[in-house]
Amino acid sequence: MxxxxxxxxxxxxxxxxxxxxxxxxxxxxxxxxxxxxxxxxxxxxxxEWDWLFINWNKLKSWLLNKTVSFKASFYLYLDNDSVEKNKREKELSNAINDAIQQSGFIYQKKKKISIPYTRIILMTQGRLKFTLDISGGDHGTPIVISMDYQISSKNITQCWKNFKTFQQLLAAKFITQKQRYDILLDFSTSKQNPFYRLTLKSLDTKEVATFRLNFVEGEMRVDICNNQLHASSKKLVDIDKILSEYVPLTHVI
Known part of the structure; x- marks a missing residue:
């Protein structure tokens, strides 16, 4: 319409x-x-200017296809804190290896899973390399699983689908009562600033050196600063919404 x-x-x-x-x-x-x-x-x-402005910038971003750093994370809040570290590492290692295999990812170099931190370098079937970071899990802290990509903006949707598939496969191996999902979009290399819901309007021609916006939308928290957007929520659907609606801007306006 x-x-x-x-x-x-x-x-x-x-x-x-x-x-x-x-x-x-x-x-x-x-x-x-x-x-x-x-x-x-x-x-x-x-x-209708807002609609025109947003869609013009989306089209421009798609055509320019700039490089973006994309990091997606989820948290495993495991109920049984009394499990021994070695047993937890083995349990986590088996679950991660199964999820990697079922997701179709390829190891660059297989590595033993160690708590509280392990970094694995993987590759998708499309030959896209990324890191899988596993942190936490000791002293009752949640285990945080993160996928970190350096990709073109057109690949964000596919990487997010890969992340959700992997998350569902891994989370199915554990009993957890709480959920949390985070994303970080970093446009530092392209000097773009992400827009979602709120932005700044300069009253003169001076360049904005630094800024920070924080707001809550439902159960989701959004933080926007120079060249970065971070969002955190208990619901995956909230993050889906962010990734479908955010707009990379050449300048903060």
């Missing part, structure tokens, strides 16, 4: 300008009073 409405506005604006231009170039008497017909068109365009 938004696209249809914008197309009608654009067609009306173009046709009005063409008619006025033809009248001028053919040396006809121009009734400048007809310019008042542009007023409702411009008002309608103003009210």
């Amino acid at each position: 938004k696209i249809f409405k914008f197309c009608l506005i654009a067609i009306s604006l173009v046709m009005t300008i063409i008619n006025i231009w033809k009248a001028i170039t053919t040396k006809l008497v121009v009734n400048w009073f007809n310019l008042t017909s542009l007023a409702p068109i411009l008002i309608a365009l103003y009210y």
Whole structure:
């Protein structure tokens, strides 16, 4: 509906300008009073500006396909804290190896899982390399599983699908009462700033050196700062929403 409405506005604006231009170039008497017909068109365009601005920046980002650092994490809150460290490491190692195999990932170099920290380098079937970090799990702390990618912006959706598949396979091996999911989008290499719901508007031409926005939407917390967006929620659907709606901007406005 938004696209249809914008197309009608654009067609009306173009046709009005063409008619006025033809009248001028053919040396006809121009009734400048007809310019008042542009007023409702411009008002309608103003009210649709946010939609136009967001989708233009999404299209520009897709065309430029800049490099982005994408990190996705989930937490395993394991109920039984009395399990011995060696037994926990073995249990975790078996579960992770199974999840890696079922997800179709390939080891660059297989490594023993050690608590409280292990880093594994993996590759997807599409030959995309990433790191799998396993941290925590000692002294009653949750185990945090993170996938860290350096990718082009067009690959974020596929990497997020890979993450969700792996998370579901691994989480199915454990009994846990709580959930938490985090993402971090870092656009430092492309100098873009992510927009989601809120942004800044500069009142002059000065460049914004640093800024930070924090807000809560339902059960999700969102933090936006220079070239970065971090979101955390108990629900995967909240993170899905962020990744489908965020907009990379060339400048903070």
